Amino acid sequence: MCGIIGYSGPLEAETILLDGLSQLEYRGYDSAGIAFFDTASNIRLIKRTGKVAALREACDLEKAGSHCGIGHTRWATHGGVTDANAHPHRAGRVTLIHNGIIENYHDLTEKFGLEGRLASQTDSEVAAHVLDSFYNGDPKAAIKSLTQCVEGSYGFCIMFDDRPGEIYGVRRVSPLVAAYTRSGALIASDLTALIPYTRKYFVVPEDHIVKLTGYKIALYDINGNPVSPQIMEVNWNMDSAMKNGFPHFMLKEIHEQPEALKNTILPRISKGLPDFSDDGIDDSLFAECDRIHMVACGTAMYAGMVARALMEPVLRIPVTVTIASEFRYADPLIDQRTLVIIISQSGETIDTLAALRLAKSYGSKTLAIVNVKGSTIARESDFVLYTHAGPEIAVASTKAYSVQLAALYMIGCRMALVRGKFTDKEASSFLLGLLDAVPAMEAMIARKEEEKNLVTHLINQPDAFFMGRGLDYAFSLEGALKLKEISYIHAEACAAGELKHGTIALIASNVPVIAIATQEHVFAKMISNVREVKARGAFVILLTKENAVVDGGLADIHIRIPDIDDRFTVFPIAVILQLIAYYASLGKNLDVDQPRNLAKSVTVE
Ligand code: F6R
Numbered sequence: 001m002c003g004i005i006g007y008s009g010p011l012e013a014e015t016i017l018l019d020g021l022s023q024l025e026y027r028g029y030d031s032a033g034i035a036f037f038d039t040a041s042n043i044r045l046i047k048r049t050g051k052v053a054a055l056r057e058a059c060d061l062e063k064a065g066s067h068c069g070i071g072h073t074r075w076a077t078h079g080g081v082t083d084a085n086a087h088p089h090r091a092g093r094v095t096l097i098h099n100g101i102i103e104n105y106h107d108l109t110e111k112f113g114l115e116g117r118l119a120s121q122t123d124s125e126v127a128a129h130v131l132d133s134f135y136n137g138d139p140k141a142a143i144k145s146l147t148q149c150v151e152g153s154y155g156f157c158i159m160f161d162d163r164p165g166e167i168y169g170v171r172r173v174s175p176l177v178a179a180y181t182r183s184g185a186l187i188a189s190d191l192t193a194l195i196p197y198t199r200k201y202f203v204v205p206e207d208h209i210v211k212l213t214g215y216k217i218a219l220y221d222i223n224g225n226p227v228s229p230q231i232m233e234v235n236w237n238m239d240s241a242m243k244n245g246f247p248h249f250m251l252k253e254i255h256e257q258p259e260a261l262k263n264t265i266l267p268r269i270s271k272g273l274p275d276f277s278d279d280g281i282d283d284s285l286f287a288e289c290d291r292i293h294m295v296a297c298g299t300a301m302y303a304g305m306v307a308r309a310l311m312e313p314v315l316r317i318p319v320t321v322t323i324a325s326e327f328r329y330a331d332p333l334i335d336q337r338t339l340v341i342i343i344s345q346s347g348e349t350i351d352t353l354a355a356l357r358l359a360k361s362y363g364s365k366t367l368a369i370v371n372v373k374g375s376t377i378a379r380e381s382d383f384v385l386y387t388h389a390g391p392e393i394a395v396a397s398t399k400a401y402s403v404q405l406a407a408l409y410m411i412g413c414r415m416a417l418v419r420g421k422f423t424d425k426e427a428s429s430f431l432l433g434l435l436d437a438v439p440a441m442e443a444m445i446a447r448k449e450e451e452k453n454l455v456t457h458l459i460n461q462p463d464a465f466f467m468g469r470g471l472d473y474a475f476s477l478e479g480a481l482k483l484k485e486i487s488y489i490h491a492e493a494c495a496a497g498e499l500k501h502g503t504i505a506l507i508a509s510n511v512p513v514i515a516i517a518t519q520e521h522v523f524a525k526m527i528s529n530v531r532e533v534k535a536r537g538a539f540v541i542l543l544t545k546e547n548a549v550v551d552g553g554l555a556d557i558h559i560r561i562p563d564i565d566d567r568f569t570v571f572p573i574a575v576i577l578q579l580i581a582y583y584a585s586l587g588k589n590l591d592v593d594q595p596r597n598l599a600k601s602v603t604v605e
Contacts, residue, residue: 001075001599002087002099003027004176005193006157006167008068008212009184013037014059016183017071020193021052023241026249026393026593026600027189028075031086034059035095036069041164043095047086051594067184067214068165070157072097075599078105079121089125092132093161098124099189100153100174101604108149127156135160139168140209140224147172147207147222153350153604155189167212169204174603175348175376176204178217178229185212190601191234191372192241192391199236202229203374232374240390248592250394250486254578255445257402258438261571263388264403265410265434272428274414281383285365286415289339291318293364295327295355296343297602299397300404302478304343306570307408309474314416324351325605328358336363341411344368345392345400346601347375356380369407371400385411394593395600396486398578401478402441405570409434433564437571440562444575451579454557457539458489458512458580459587465503465533466493466577468516469526475516475570479577486595487584496529509537514580516543518561518569523548530554543576545569 003024007016017034025032032055033047044066048054052073072087078101079085087097102108105123109115114129127150134142139160146156147170155174157167169176169187178187179194179201187210188194194201202219204210208227209220219229246252268274292311294304304321312319322332328351334340340359344352347370356377359366368381371389378384387403413430416422422430458464464483466476476493483491494503496515507513513533517526527550534540534554542555546563561572585592 001028001077001601001603002189003073003193004070004097004099004155004157004187004189006070006169006187006212007184008165008167008214010067010214011183012064013066013069014061014064017069018052018056018059019196020188021055021071021073023193024188024190025052025073026395028073028599029594030074030076030081031083032071032073033086033088034069034071035088035159036066037159037164039065043090043159043161045088045090045095047083047088049081049083049086068159068167070095070097070159070167077101077604078123084120085122087124089120089122089128091125091128093135094128094132094158096124096128096131096156096158098127099155099603102127102150102154103152104150127154131158137162139163139166140220143168143170143209144222144224157187165213169210169212170208171204172206173350173353173376176210177201177374178204178210178212180217184214185217187212191236192393195234195236195241195391196238199234200231201234202231203379234373236390241393248394248582250396250398250582250592253392253394253399254575254582256390257399257575258442258445260389260399260403261406261438261441264406268410269431272431273417273424274410274427274431276385276414279383279385281367281385283414283418285339285367285383286418288337289365290337291320292339292341293332293334293359294319294321294341294343295324295352295359297324297349297352299401299478299481300343300345300352302474302481303401303404303408304341305477306405306471306474307412309471310409310567311412311415314412314421315419316421324349324355328354332358332362334359334362334364338364340364340366341408342366342368342377342381343404344377345371345397345404347372347377348601348603350603350605353377353380369404371403393600395595395598396482396581402571402574406434433568436564437568440564440568440572441575443562444572448579450559451576452583454541455580455583455587457556458584459487461510461512462490463506464489464491464512464514465507466491466514466516467496467499467529469496469522470519471566471570472516472519472526475573475577476514478574479514479516479580482577482581483584485598486581486592487588487590488596489584496526499529499532504532504536507533507536507538510539511537512541513538514541514543516573517548518543518545518573519566527554543573
């Protein structure tokens, strides 16, 4: 959470910082601020509550002339949303921005006698004071001392009054990437802010110090010894981080799904079979395990739920899915013979990262499915399978979900092959089925007007229920999450067979029920559940395959997806569920891409 950008170089810093913050706004949007060395080499600070646009208005760009500065967009953790709590924070000769949480800020406040001296309620300002108390003209030594006394997670970018043109960065857990480009030196919390300038970058290693000046970037270990950065390259381009004519990133990202799916699947097919040799994943990983444990948060976890429902019956080994924030504080039943699959779009979600570290400490083999190249989870996992969705900017995940599913489906297929549960022919036909999902998704995207019309009823309701059986139940979980997070309609998913055990008490006249019925073997059961809610007055939106035979009058709205193999219906269904959420949010005049209280990349607990 919280977006960070720093720049030193020949160009106008204020403009670069503001543009970078706009690019990073999805990481947090309750306040924003910048600090920069002005033409007289004094540090100036401007911060505002609200979005980056409010900060931009407060900046007098005509009088700008700075070449070095730092900027921050905040997602509040410690302290409310106020100008004072916005970053950057100043203390003595130190100005800093921070992403993360300093857990021992209370102890530090006491130890450094800061009571009554703080201008804000933030843990970050405490860190600024602590750093200032260590500073005696040697930035690296002071930063080292700071890292020795703060506990928690942090990505700091720091300027010192007496070091014009210089920015220092240090991190633990929270991400920081940096690059030296033709336009100068840049540092940011995410790659998206660097893409306009370069595709080559490096990840600032934990407990290392990076120093940016207008003409170079230098990396040091915590003792101040120079270290060579490990340069990486990303194949994202500027277009992928822009709206390109779409009114919202979410709609654009929904449209990008068929392409993202192909990019994730096709390079991993060899002779008609799934092949992960280019990813460095050997079949022994799939052969030598007795169980699979998937760990993730939110949408990524729901992708795991779909994969579990698909894999377990085929592989005939236990496949478990656990919420990362639960897994990390449990004593999970995993060992050296467990394959732990970690799923994360950003590769930075703090609970998921902690879960990965825990799994490794139990000796389990870890395989990460990650979208952001070089992210912490990708680097720390034993194996990584990158999804190729390009940058996902909308806070509500769409294309990342589809490609996570595609990657998991391919892993399931390869495992089934390696473990003798699929013949070559079965594996090949499974892959062809997976590829059929691409035109099926395209068809649903082309018919998006249908969902636009169906939300008219939904947007006036306080609640909505999603239900399904088997794989359809797993899809419902994601449908409910998508709707609630961007439309603020309370939404709940229910395994249709569970209805009678409680949830049906909430079904009354006009309550919207989105019923998913694409699984042939439970279709009849599902339809009788739909009848039960209809009998209680529900407004039923029914999703089935094209060929499904359904009594007239059962559904208020009936959407049919192309007739594809039951195992792959999640892909066109996902498009419908995403569009329902999108149009519901739009219909309520809400901020589709930046819903309240949320932020992309949850890098604090
Ligand atoms: C919901 C959403 C979140 C993320 C979750 C995990 O639309 O985007 O639920 O899926 O925060 O994020 P990653 O995949 O980055 O670990």
